[in-house]
Amino acid sequence: MIIKLAPQDIRRYNWYIWKTVISGLMLFILLLVVTYFGLFGPLPTFRAIENPKSNQASEVLAADKTVLGTYYVQNRSSVNYSQLSPNVVNALVATEDSRFYEHSGIDFQRVISIVFLNIVTKKQGGSTITQQLAKNLFSGEVARNPFFRFTQKLKEWIIAVQLERRYTKQEILTMYLNTVDFGAYNTFGIKSAARTYFNVTPDKLTPDQAALLIGMVKGPGYYSPIRHPDRALSRRNLILELMTKQKFLSEGQLAEFKQKPLNLSFNPISHNDGPAPYFRAILKQEVQKIFKDQNITKSDGTPYDLDRDGLKIYTTIDATMQQYAEEAQQEYMRKLQVQFNDQWRGVSRWKTIKNFKLLLDQGMYRSDRYKELELQGKSEDEIRQNFDTPDSLELFTWKGTIDTVMKPIDSIVYSKMMLRNAMMSMDPTTGYVKAWVGGTNFEHFKYDQVKMGTRQVGSTAKPFTYSVAIENGYSPCMEVDNVPVTITGYGDPWMPKQSSSDWLQGSITLRKALGYSQNYVAAYIMNEVKPIPVMELIKKMGITSPVPPYPSICLGTFNASVFDMTGAYSVFANHGTWTEPTYILRIEDKNGNVIYTHTPKIVQAMDAQTAYVMTYMLKGVIEDGTGSRLIRTYGFRNPVGGKTGTTQDNSDGWFMGITPQLVTGVWTGCEDRDIHFRSTRLGEGANTALPIFALFMQKVYNNPSLGIKRNVDFDAPKNGTSITLDCNAYKQQQQGTGEVDKKLGF
Numbered sequence: 001m002i003i004k005l006a007p008q009d010i011r012r013y014n015w016y017i018w019k020t021v022i023s024g025l026m027l028f029i030l031l032l033v034v035t036y037f038g039l040f041g042p043l044p045t046f047r048a049i050e051n052p053k054s055n056q057a058s059e060v061l062a063a064d065k066t067v068l069g070t071y072y073v074q075n076r077s078s079v080n081y082s083q084l085s086p087n088v089v090n091a092l093v094a095t096e097d098s099r100f101y102e103h104s105g106i107d108f109q110r111v112i113s114i115v116f117l118n119i120v121t122k123k124q125g126g127s128t129i130t131q132q133l134a135k136n137l138f139s140g141e142v143a144r145n146p147f148f149r150f151t152q153k154l155k156e157w158i159i160a161v162q163l164e165r166r167y168t169k170q171e172i173l174t175m176y177l178n179t180v181d182f183g184a185y186n187t188f189g190i191k192s193a194a195r196t197y198f199n200v201t202p203d204k205l206t207p208d209q210a211a212l213l214i215g216m217v218k219g220p221g222y223y224s225p226i227r228h229p230d231r232a233l234s235r236r237n238l239i240l241e242l243m244t245k246q247k248f249l250s251e252g253q254l255a256e257f258k259q260k261p262l263n264l265s266f267n268p269i270s271h272n273d274g275p276a277p278y279f280r281a282i283l284k285q286e287v288q289k290i291f292k293d294q295n296i297t298k299s300d301g302t303p304y305d306l307d308r309d310g311l312k313i314y315t316t317i318d319a320t321m322q323q324y325a326e327e328a329q330q331e332y333m334r335k336l337q338v339q340f341n342d343q344w345r346g347v348s349r350w351k352t353i354k355n356f357k358l359l360l361d362q363g364m365y366r367s368d369r370y371k372e373l374e375l376q377g378k379s380e381d382e383i384r385q386n387f388d389t390p391d392s393l394e395l396f397t398w399k400g401t402i403d404t405v406m407k408p409i410d411s412i413v414y415s416k417m418m419l420r421n422a423m424m425s426m427d428p429t430t431g432y433v434k435a436w437v438g439g440t441n442f443e444h445f446k447y448d449q450v451k452m453g454t455r456q457v458g459s460t461a462k463p464f465t466y467s468v469a470i471e472n473g474y475s476p477c478m479e480v481d482n483v484p485v486t487i488t489g490y491g492d493p494w495m496p497k498q499s500s501s502d503w504l505q506g507s508i509t510l511r512k513a514l515g516y517s518q519n520y521v522a523a524y525i526m527n528e529v530k531p532i533p534v535m536e537l538i539k540k541m542g543i544t545s546p547v548p549p550y551p552s553i554c555l556g557t558f559n560a561s562v563f564d565m566t567g568a569y570s571v572f573a574n575h576g577t578w579t580e581p582t583y584i585l586r587i588e589d590k591n592g593n594v595i596y597t598h599t600p601k602i603v604q605a606m607d608a609q610t611a612y613v614m615t616y617m618l619k620g621v622i623e624d625g626t627g628s629r630l631i632r633t634y635g636f637r638n639p640v641g642g643k644t645g646t647t648q649d650n651s652d653g654w655f656m657g658i659t660p661q662l663v664t665g666v667w668t669g670c671e672d673r674d675i676h677f678r679s680t681r682l683g684e685g686a687n688t689a690l691p692i693f694a695l696f697m698q699k700v701y702n703n704p705s706l707g708i709k710r711n712v713d714f715d716a717p718k719n720g721t722s723i724t725l726d727c728n729a730y731k732q733q734q735q736g737t738g739e740v741d742k743k744l745g746f
Helices: 007-036 046-050 086-096 108-120 129-139 146-166 169-179 190-198 207-216 229-245 251-258 277-293 319-344 356-366 368-375 380-387 408-416 458-471 510-515 519-529 531-540 551-555 562-573 608-623 690-701 727-735 739-744
Strands: 058-061 067-071 312-315 391-395 402-406 420-426 433-437 479-481 507-509 577-579 584-588 594-597 602-604 641-646 652-658 663-669
Touching: 067 277, 086 129, 086 169, 086 207, 086 229, 129 146, 129 169, 169 190, 190 207, 207 229, 207 251, 229 251, 277 312, 277 433, 277 584, 319 420, 319 433, 319 690, 356 368, 356 408, 368 380, 380 408, 391 408, 402 408, 420 562, 420 690, 458 510, 458 519, 458 531, 458 551, 458 562, 458 608, 458 641, 458 652, 479 519, 507 510, 510 519, 510 608, 519 531, 519 551, 531 551, 562 577, 562 608, 562 641, 562 652, 562 663, 608 641, 641 690, 652 690, 663 690
Parallel strands: 058 312
Antiparallel strands: 058 067, 312 584, 391 402, 420 433, 420 663, 479 507, 577 602, 584 594, 641 652, 652 663
16 A cells, blocks of 8 residues: 655655755764864874875895895885886776776765665775875774774865875875785885785786786785685786776787786795895994984984885995805805715714803803793793703705704704805995805894904914015015014014924915915014004004904904905005995985985005005915915916915814905804814815805806906006016025126126
8 A cells, every 4th residue: 555645744754854964964064174173183284294104115225226125114115106007007096996087085976876885785995096095194003993983084085185185196196006005925015016926116017917916905815816816816807807997908908818827926025035134234233323323314303214214225235246146155155064064974062062062052042042931931940941842943954944843952053063154245446345245044144244243364364464564675575484483572472383284394485475374484574574563554454353463463363354354455456545345325215315425434554566566475375375276176367366264273264355356255164163174174264265255256257247357457556666576586686696797797
């Protein structure tokens, strides 16, 4: 039965409906007004909207502007609109806001249709891209309480309108794509997502790749192409259909792209990933120190945050040389570790290694496991019991990380018996550091051995003493009786030892004495020139660690870092000038403003003649000395100088290599000096460090694009040298049988 309403009833019901609509509209306007004036919390200021904040990763850039790595809380790096593929923009607009170019922040037509759809069908979202950007930038975490979420929505509406007034559509799209969360693997922003899932930059994304990434925005976990590839594929194809509906793709293109598989090039990013992880860790500390020491702050006076402020740090690292250095280390250290393990196979470490229990206890106390157990309130006995109980552990091997079950205390033994290695290479003229390998595996061994660690330098210090002698007029051709020397006047009398197997008996030249690393001759020279001038020269050459003025420094009894030693040896290749090893060029803020520029220190450490003569002597180490393996094994016949170094008990192996264009330092040893090779034949620097230099330089020389030329020799001083380098001529001079004497018949 149909009830027929009287005209007055119809008017009354219409009035109720209009009254409800008008009241609702007035209430909504009232809520917007009170929201605008801050009743539900403050809105962002004009300045905040002009300069919206988002956690943005800072980038470390190599010399060729490639990204070495990032510092971040959220792995987010921004791009400009010009760096976006049109496919990304089209996919976003087609999916999230098809009327984006027509509204001013709020799409009222869409709001009305969404309200109707939510009443009659399933729930759907009605936020425009600008509203979503407002939420990403200013709302923070989405409120669970319906009322608080409603107030957030009101704020987002107001902010969306303000954003539209202050930014172009292109800028809004760019900001949105820079702030959106792509879910797992710490992936924020389109640049990070493109690199993580396809290993490309955003401008290279194809329509199907763009559709996949934009499809993830609705539910990064649910549509993850790694965890749920079928869902991701279905979602991608839906986005492609929407792009076709909006005329961004043709029907033919749609059919083509829907047939393609996901074709991921999955490249998850972590702080440990990428080249030069040790360098990046040290760089971060150095940048923070620079900002503090020089009071470099943001315009509002607050300090810069490397993990959030999107800085760009331009460095001198050559990405290709860095790769070669890391490859050279990996290639040789896996072989050297086998040699080391073979020497210790079947040998009791407890009986053979000095202070072995103390070393293990130190390793236990320093471990994260010990600190965690201590925080849990465990007693010393309980902690030791835990370390003696087998557990599932991850171990580093040269074949990759392995999962195994073993006692944690045994894992410390394993770690202690792993050889460590570090190397650095730099341009001696500019001081630019080209490669920095601070250790063997950053994930497992985070301590940097290039700059942070110092070790005894051994015979690599001998050239410093010889340099003082050369500067005082000594010739490389001067002969000295290679006999034991005792030096007095500096505490107890000091007389160095010389291995009988390496002792060259008789009278030998200074060049040969350095080439074969003869301790007696080094001591003789030290006794002639005295310790203080040698110490002063070492300091002028950039060694920052303590160098006591005692005779024994001629044999390298002091500690120094690979960083300082490489810088010191650059003096020989750079005409006597020490140019501070430099690895930071400049730092820019997220807007491209330069906030720091580095100016290296320069010191004339020795005269050009002394430096040139020392290159001649260091070439003798390679031509006929302890570094001759470079020629015999690796075929180096070009101008190369160098010096091997081996410390007491073979605890440290060094090789310092110099060419006119590159100076490189290499160190190898265990974490603790009491653990070392059991023979000098395997533990000397010629075996533990020199081969890594050789492999690195072979790769560098074989790549002409690097500009490091094989047959370039060291430059002689412009005014020539007054020191005779021809030993036959020198002998004649000393014997008084020069050409004039011969003519006169003397």
